[in-house]
Amino acid sequence: MKKILMLNTLPLINFEDTGDDSKTAGNQTLYNTLKGYSDHGIQVTMLTFADVPKVNEAFPGVIVRRSSFFLLYAIMSKMKKLISDLIKNRERQTRQRPKTEIDRRGASLFALFWRRWAYREGLRLARELEPDLIYGYEIYSTIPAKRLADQLGLPLVTRFQGTELGLLLDSEQFYQATDYLKGTAVDADLIIMANDGTDGDKVLQKLGLDENKVRFWPNGLHNxxxxxxxxxxxxxxxxxxxxxxxxxxxxxxxxxxxxxxxxxxxxxxxxxxxxxxxxxxxxxxxxxxxxxxxxxxxxxxxxxxxxxxxxxxxxxxxxxxxxxxxxxxxxxxxxxxxxxxxxxxxxxxxxxxxxxxxxxxxxxxxxxxxxxxxxxxxxxxxxxxxxxxxxxxxxxxxxxxxxxxLLSWPERMEMEIKEIRKLMN
The missing domain is CATH 3.40.50.2000 (Glycogen Phosphorylase B;)
Incomplete structure (x- = not known):
């Protein structure tokens, strides 16, 4: 059985169980991606500090491992929330209108911690699992995934559910969105960008990534x-x-x-x-x-x-x-x-x-x-x-x-699995 080590920072909100009564709110893209790998008999171990299912095997052959970074992240999040709540309470008293100015600078302190933590923990996990491929899911996980792939001599896949850099494509702020830029500009063997209307293809082109490695695919339909x-x-x-x-x-x-x-x-x-x-x-x-x-x-x-x-x-x-x-x-x-x-x-x-x-x-x-x-x-x-x-x-x-x-999710994942198998073989 082929094995993938995936790094991810997005929460697994809808992974309570896999039966007909399972929750369906949350990240449909991540849910259907993992399900697709399970359906094709590819083992995925996901390292994340985010929410994890009560049962750590989200689907057959898909294991979720919570990073030890979770404790530090929880402390950082509580501090950030306290400060954020104070600011929001002040804003509620003064702000009558929704925000219309878009600012995307990222979360640099968080990114710095996670990149180092995910690499070290991922390296230990890789020695245990002996994966065939490293998969960096979204901007905060692509850099540690790249370091792992280079260190282990394994192929690398980066995956984006769209990009908020599309908001800044024609703006001077584009090059100020440091974390977004660094996380998106990672060179990989396969770069999967969802066509969700955020101009991800133009963003990747502007960042100078090899278009032969890019797959600009729409998402699938859940049913x-x-x-x-x-x-x-x-x-x-x-x-x-x-x-x-x-x-x-x-x-x-x-x-x-x-x-x-x-x-x-x-x-x-x-x-x-x-x-x-x-x-x-x-x-x-x-x-x-x-x-x-x-x-x-x-x-x-x-x-x-x-x-x-x-x-x-x-x-x-x-x-x-x-x-x-x-x-x-x-x-x-x-x-x-x-x-x-x-x-x-x-x-x-x-x-x-x-x-x-x-x-x-x-x-x-x-x-x-x-x-x-x-x-x-x-x-x-x-x-x-x-x-x-x-x-x-x-x-x-x-x-x-x-x-x-339009594709169903099984059809969409069939396209991805085909590309993944080429890399792993």
Whole structure:
């Protein structure tokens, strides 16, 4: 059996168990990646200091080992949280609006500790496991993974779920995001970057990485066949206690600065001038939630419903039954939820960039805009809402595109496993 040693800093939120009743909120990409390796009989040992499952074998052959760095990290996190809470409490009293300025400098002290700790602990673990390949998952783990691979003479894979450097691609701040730059610019035998609309291919090109080693792939769908045949609930609006003639727009995201949920709320304010029966279902949570709620109140919007965070399957239920799914992120407008909306036959609306236009086409399978303009977006949506023929065409084309072109996670992992086996052999 081939063996992989993976370094990772992301939490394993949805790995409580592997049965049908397992939790589905959390990192679908990491979950399906590990499951894919398990399904193909490749043993993965993951070294992480983050949340770990109660049972350390997340899937057959996938072992999660919590790093001893966890104790130091826990202390550092508590100190950081105390300081952060003090700052947030002050901000809550003064800040009425969501953040709109994006700053990405990283967590240098944390990165410095983890790089050294992960390398030393990984080296001890590698001597025990004798892996065939080293895998660095996301920016804080690629550098220690590179050191391990070089030391042991093993092939290296780096993996990115997208990149926040895409936010700064045309900004002077790009080269100031030190931790992001260092972690992304690592030379590896295989570099896997998700096409989630964050312009990861352009970022890697700007950093001078060999494009022959890069695989710029979209994520897979968690349950493609189920989504393609998902039946809408005829009582959905009634269950939400909304008027039957209402039009429901859904967004599902983490409420952080660069996701720009504030843009959607402002679009709603404009849209309600044209049609007061349009409602927004905002699924998610995060540091910007309170400011977003205040923004909705200041705009006298009683048509915005904040649901809080949900299990993945509950989120899918709302995306499937909504009349339109919208995301207006600063970057990353081709995330999992957009792909799910396509397969579910829900009309999607977002902003254009080169990555997005590899999948979405304006007026064919989505509603796209060149730039952020709340009034223009609201005006066009108001027109489309009244045009059932256009809406039905967008729904049909979205599902047809998903059926023909989008990957299921097993299909997506098949592509990765094929490349991995080449390196290990």
């Amino acid at each position: 493609k066949e189920k989504y393609l045949h998902y039946k809408k609930n005829p009582d959905y609006k009634k269950q939400l206690k909304l008027p039957e003639e209402s039009f429901v727009i859904c967004t599902a995201n983490r409420f952080v600065d660069w996701k720009r949920i504030d843009r959607i709320i402002r679009v709603m304010a404009e849209l309600n001038r044209f049609n007061p029966d349009v409602y927004l279902l905002a699924i998610g949570d995060g540091p910007e939630k309170e400011a977003l709620e205040k923004l909705a109140q200041s705009l006298n919007l009683d048509t915005v419903i904040f649901t809080g965070v949900m299990e993945h399957e509950d989120t899918v239920h709302h995306i499937a039954n909504a009349d339109l799914f919208i995301t207006l992120n600063q970057s990353g407008n081709l995330g999992n939820s957009i792909l799910e909306a396509l397969a579910l036959g829900t009309v999607t609306c977002t902003l254009k960039n080169d990555s997005v236009e590899k999948v979405l086409t304006d007026g064919i399978n989505a509603i796209l805009f060149d730039q952020m303009d709340e009034k223009r977006i609201a005006q066009r949506l108001a027109e489309v809402i009244k045009d059932e023929k256009t809406l039905q065409s967008l729904r049909n084309n979205a599902r047809e595109y998903a059926a023909d072109h």
